[in-house]
Amino acid sequence: MSEVAKAVKPLFDKFIDFFDIFDLSFFVSGATFVAAIAWAGLTPGLAQLIGFEPLASGDHLVSGHMPTVAAAMLVLASYVSGMTCFALGRFVRKWAFRFKQSLAGAPRARRSLLFERLEEHGMLEHLPDGSFRVSAYGHRVPWLARYFANGGSDRESALYVRMWAEVRQRERFAPSFSLLRRYWVSAATLDGLFVAFCTWAVLLLLEDQSLQGWVPTIATAVGAVFCLREAQRYNHYQRDELVATLLHAYDLPDKQLGDMMEGVPTPVELEPASAVTELEKVLAPPEVTAPPEVTAPPEVTAPPEVTAPPAEVSASPTED
Numbered sequence: 001m002s003e004v005a006k007a008v009k010p011l012f013d014k015f016i017d018f019f020d021i022f023d024l025s026f027f028v029s030g031a032t033f034v035a036a037i038a039w040a041g042l043t044p045g046l047a048q049l050i051g052f053e054p055l056a057s058g059d060h061l062v063s064g065h066m067p068t069v070a071a072a073m074l075v076l077a078s079y080v081s082g083m084t085c086f087a088l089g090r091f092v093r094k095w096a097f098r099f100k101q102s103l104a105g106a107p108r109a110r111r112s113l114l115f116e117r118l119e120e121h122g123m124l125e126h127l128p129d130g131s132f133r134v135s136a137y138g139h140r141v142p143w144l145a146r147y148f149a150n151g152g153s154d155r156e157s158a159l160y161v162r163m164w165a166e167v168r169q170r171e172r173f174a175p176s177f178s179l180l181r182r183y184w185v186s187a188a189t190l191d192g193l194f195v196a197f198c199t200w201a202v203l204l205l206l207e208d209q210s211l212q213g214w215v216p217t218i219a220t221a222v223g224a225v226f227c228l229r230e231a232q233r234y235n236h237y238q239r240d241e242l243v244a245t246l247l248h249a250y251d252l253p254d255k256q257l258g259d260m261m262e263g264v265p266t267p268v269e270l271e272p273a274s275a276v277t278e279l280e281k282v283l284a285p286p287e288v289t290a291p292p293e294v295t296a297p298p299e300v301t302a303p304p305e306v307t308a309p310p311a312e313v314s315a316s317p318t319e320d
Contacts, residue, residue, distance in 0.1 A: 029192025030082025
């Protein structure tokens with residue numbers, strides 16, 4: 001069963017990679033946002049678009065199935081709205097938590113989460129002036145020192161991209177790369193949901209300003225804040241995993257580390273790369289071997305002929 005799972009997993013990963021072209025995380029926040037503006041009546045033609053006819057009473061009568069063009073337009077609107085919500089939410093989260101750290105009195109050099117994680121793992125040393133330098137152990141990573149020539153205060157973004165490239169380009173990091181992508185997608189989804197929930201909160205407040213109307217408004221606003229907080233937490237997890245993945249590789253013995261840097265395939269990388277071939281090997285029915293040929297029975301030879309007994313002994317010679 002484990003062999004089947006190993007064979008199917010690459011096929012599943014390729015299936016997921018196909019949907020990465022249109023990141024599904026954008027549809028979650030985008031559909032939530034489109035539902036909010038549709039509920040508030042900000043899109044008068046939406047009812048007719050999806051196959052509803054308005055009645056004089058204010059209700060709607062279903063006129064038929066949703067047209068294919070209308071469905072495609074809704075999907076596209078959700079996707080574009082999701083991208084917009086993500087961009088705005090990521091911008092708000094970045095500046096909101098930077099402002100929070102400023103209020104806490106954290107010096108600018110200490111605001112780098114990536115540098116802090118590298119320091120905790122012994123790769124960097126924090127200097128009294130607030131800058132960082134590569135420790136003796138950190139020089140084990142040959143390309144790390146270049147990002148701290150001037151203390152590293154303005155090179156966190158460049159180092160972050162370089163670490164992503166390191167994980168993405170090496171086959172042995174594939175499990176961690178999959179986990180990092182999951183963290184990124186989760187953070188992106190929550191960033192977009194923050195904006196979508198804020199939209200819902202504002203529309204609910206405008207719709208009903210009574211005491212009963214404040215309850216769903218406050219609940220939605222609290223949900224938006226928690227989305228922003230969780231997005232930041234996934235951002236922390238992403239950097240933690242990024243640093244730990246690289247340390248896992250550069251903590252290897254010198255021989256294995258040298259092989260990795262030179263591109264020598266590891267035992268894991270030597271496994272067959274074709275998932276289809278492996279799957280065919282596992283699922284193929286056993287070969288039916290032809291039954292052994294039945295040989296003809298040995299010929300029965302005739303029994304040997306019985307020869308006549310020797311002639312009778314002639315009479316004894318007569319006496320003289």
